[in-house]
Amino acid sequence: MATDYFTSGDASQLSLEKLRSLTNIEEIQECLRILDLEENQVDVDLDILLERRGQLEAELDKLEALRPQLGALSLQATNLLSIINGTSNVAERISAQVRQLDLEQSRVQETIEEVENVQELKLCINGMHSAMQMRDYEAAANYVHRASELDPRILNGEFAENAVPSSEYPDVPTKTLSDAKASLFSVFSKEFDAAVQNRDENNISRFFRLFPLIAIKPNFYADALTKLFENIAVIIDQHHPVVETHYGAGKMIRVLERLQEECDKQSRIILNTFGDEKQLMRKVADIRSYNNTPRRMIITPHRTGGQSRDSLSVQPRDIENMPDTREIDAVLTELAMISQRAHLYFRFMESRIKSEAEAMKINGVDVSLEKSTDDYNPNSFLSNSGLMKQIKHLINDYFLVEEYFLRRALEQAVEIDKIEEGNSTSSCVDDVFYILKRSAFRAVSTSNVDCIVTMVNIINQCLETEFIKVHQKRLILLNNLDVSCDYIQRLASELQDDATRTLAPLPEDHEDCRKAQKSLSSLSDSAINKFKQILQSGLEQLFKQLVKPRIRPILQEAYKDIKYVLNEDEYHDQESNDNFAKRFVNGFDSLLHIYKMTLTENNYNQIMIHLLDWLLFMWEKTILATKFNQLGALRFDKDLRAVSNYFSSRMQWSFRDKFTRLNQISTLLNLESLSEIYDYWGSSTKSSNPITWRLTITEARKVLGLRIEFKTEDVANIKL
Known part of the structure; x- marks a missing residue:
């Protein structure tokens, strides 16, 4: 085991702790041997180093000699590093400033270019309008071409939309150019067709060169349908004489049937492709989802004279994902054109089918026909066609999309509503009625009566619910x-x-009391005067914009088929029907209901005063242009009292003095003879009941001249 432990023979692995832990003699001897070997190796290494001592000391002496130089070099290197670091920092700072200047310069250059482009756009639009007014179509087309060549980012940019529109041409540039292109295209087309018919080569060449300049995009699918319908019409016109000659009158109806079947197939391809490319189904689905999405209140800016203030409006949660109104506008326009072309084709086919069906009935039923002549009724023939069914389906989609377009456009008009300084109305009035006009005219252009009726109802609903x-x-x-x-x-x-109670210890004429009372009085006077000025201005604007324009139509409707030259029967008929009073009351009740329900009593009465002043002015003008006899004058007096009673029941303030002129006119009209005027006219010495007349002598003579029983010369000879 000791042998395995010390097999390496490396003395460096023998630590003091290991040596102290040895108990086996063999291991101790092995360690001793290893240490002896290590000692011998150390002695050899020391001998070698001692032999090289002189050489090493010489090398050290050389290094010692270099110490002063290295110290100087170290100091210089430190100084150089400091200089380089400083230079690097300066260079980095300058480089950053240069990069910032380059960025600012590029932005300034871009801004200059954008301003120049917008100036060019505004110049082109103003020049285009001037050229169109002067019928200089070449110049107008060139201006349109120059404007169209600008970057679309400029045309659709917010800067151009704010800078280019003016009071004379308030639309955004893209809308202005689109309308101008459509107008020029219509003019060029008419002039070109006229030149072709007249074989006017100069005008043919002239307008042929102008079409590319306006670069109007064709309504491809509407044009494709038109070409299909035109080809069918040409086939019918060309082959009708041949069929009638060889097969007899009425036999062309089978050809019409087959042509309609082929028309259904081809039109289905065109309309399906139209729906796919325009993603009509997706748009309809999105709009249905939009209509079913709960709405929430959001805050939108309402700008006044360049400054904005917040106002509330209602938006659905997913409005950001909805189709753009400009895109929808283009789709609706092409849908309307498709409907128009289809209905023109239907009218053409209806007339041909009707004439052929009548010819079949005259000649009797042909047994070779698979159908009875009754089956060729023009209405059922076309209503059962695939084209008619597809057009009806598209028109249903048109209603949904058009209503969304109308409501969304109205919402946007209200959101961006602003009041320019010096204008009496805000921008949303013009915007809203421009949108309504566009939708209404587009509905009319469909040539579909049901579409027109439905869109009128939608417009009325939008006005009532939104505007x-x-x-x-x-x-x-x-x-x-x-x-x-x-x-x-x-x-x-x-x-x-x-x-007063707090300062009661002081006399009323004390300076502090007077100062306090004066200060508190100024709070009332100053604020109330300013509030009342603004309130009066607002009420006047409300009357001028919303109430005043409706007074004349109500008065005209009330006077429809009413006259004041009556015989006995006509008088009793008017007496029993009382049409004037009924129409008058219905018209003004409808007008005033919303204000009665919404305004405070004071504001409502102020509006009523404005209304009454304008109504009486208009009514007096109407009366002074009307002829009367005695029965008619009596009827007018009753109508006048009915109107006076109507306003008496709807106003809290005294107003009867406003009817003074009309009452005096009624008095003069109801005179049995001219001599009776002296019983009323206060300036006469014969007057037994003098009154203050609001009518001048000239006006009194004019009123008397309205009675057909009074001769003109007798009226002129009255001494007043």
């Missing part, structure tokens, strides 16, 4: 101002009473 509610919420702000005025006045009054 009116937005303004209804804003009416609350007017109420807040009105109630705030009351609260401020009440607060100031309570503070004055409390201050």
Whole structure:
């Protein structure tokens, strides 16, 4: 075992602890042997070193001689390293500054380029509009081409959308260019077709060169359907005489049937491809999901004069994943065009089928036909066709997508609503009615009556549920101002009473009492005056924008088929029907209901005062353009009293003095003879019941001239 332990013969492995632990004589002897060998080797190594001592000392002397030089070199190296580190830091700092300058320079250059591009875009758009107004189509097309060549990032950028629109052309650049291209394409197409018909080579060449400049993208699928329908129409026109000549009248209907079957097949391919490329099914599914998603309130900025304030709007949770409205707009436009072309084709086929079916009935039923002539009814023939079914399916999708487009566009218009300084209305009014106009005209362009009716209902619903509610919420702000005025006045009054009690030990004419009362009074006067100014301005804007435009139509509707030159039967008929009063009440009840329900009593009465002033002004103009006889004047007096009673039941404030002019007009119209005017006209010495007349002498003569029983010369000779 000792042998295995010491087989290495290495003395370095023999530690003092191991030696002390030895008890076996053999192991002790082996260790001694190993140590002797190690001692001998150490002696040999020492002898070798001693022999080289002189050489080593000489080498050490040389190194010692180099010590001063190495010290100097070390110091120099340290100084050099310090210099290099300083230079490196400076270089790194300068390099970082250079890189920052390069970055800033590149950004400045990009900004300059973007500004120049936006200036170019604005120049092109302004030039394009001017050229189109002057009918300089070459210049307009060149401007459109220059604008279209700009980077799409510039065209769609936020900077261009804010910088390019103006009060004259408020649309974003992409919308302006798109509308201009469509307008120019329509003009070029008409002029080119006219030139072809007139064989005008100059205009043919002229407009042929202009088409590429506007680079309008064709509605490929609508055009493909159009070509299919045109080819079918050409086949029918070309082969109808041949079939009728050789097979007899009415036999063309079998050809029409086969052509319609082929049309169904080919149109199915076109429309299915259209749906796949436009991802129509996915969009419809997304919109259905959007409509079923619970909505939440979010805060959106409402900007006023460049500054923003927060307002509430409602958004679904997954709005970020919804299709873009611009993309949907393009799909809807092509859908409308597809519907239009299909309905033109249906009308063409309907007329041909109808004429052929009538010819079959005249000639009797042909036994060679598999169907009865009754089966070739134009309505059933087309309504059962594959094309008609597919168009109906697309129109149903059109309703859903168009309604989403309309609602989403209205939401966006409200979200970005802003009031430019100096404008009396905010931007959402123009934006909303531009969107409504676009959707309505697109629905009309489908040539589908059901589509038009449905879209009108959708537009009405959107106005009632989206647009009116937005303004209804804003009416609350007017109420807040009105109630705030009351609260401020009440607060100031309570503070004055409390201050009087607190300062009771002091006489009322004491300087401190006067100072406190003056300060508290200024709280009421200053704040209330400012609030009332803003409130009055808001109520006036509300009246001008929403109420005033509806007064004239209501008055016109009330006066529909109403006249004041009546015989006995007509008078009694109007007396029993009372159509004017009924229409008037219905019209103004409908107009005023939302304001009655929403506004405070004070604000509502203020609106009613504005309404009454404008209504009476319009009514007076209407009356002064109407002819009367005695029965008609009596009927007008009753209508006037009905209107006065209507407003008396709906207003808390006294207003009857506002009817003074119309009451005086009614008084003059109801005179039995011209001489009776002296019983009323206060300026006459014969007057027994003088009144203050609001009508001038000229106006009084004009009113008397409205009575057909009073001669013009007699009216002119009245001395007033």
